[in-house]
Amino acid sequence: MISAVEALQLPTAQLTAEEALAADKLESLIDEHIRTGMCHSGVDLQVTMTNANVIACVNQRLRANGWGTGWQPVIEQHRLNVAVQKHVGFKVSLFPDDEAYKEAARRALS
Secondary structure, three states, X not given: OOOXXXXXXXXXXXXXXXXXXXXXXXXHHHHHHHHHHOEOOEEEEEEOOOOHHHHHHHHHHHHHOOXXXXXXXXXXXXXXXXXXXXXXXXXXXXXXXXXXXXHHHHHHHO
């Protein structure tokens, strides 16, 4: 069976130019929100991006930078027909991983 690393190198697994640009834009939006709204326990925000490839890319970038992530879909219901639903984005919860808390504590003590 093909490994995950090999599968990610396949041409079909690569982001398109538009998706890469959208991932960069979403990452900068998240970065700005972190800089203005961060508290000790983390930060929450809502994004309108629904492209799964972009979300996966940004999620991996966040995890590589020491963030724990939680992505909850945001669903809107039609105001006249509740059976009609539309996925409009995600609520993103970001929190520093354990290593980030430990490093911050070490820096505070030194």
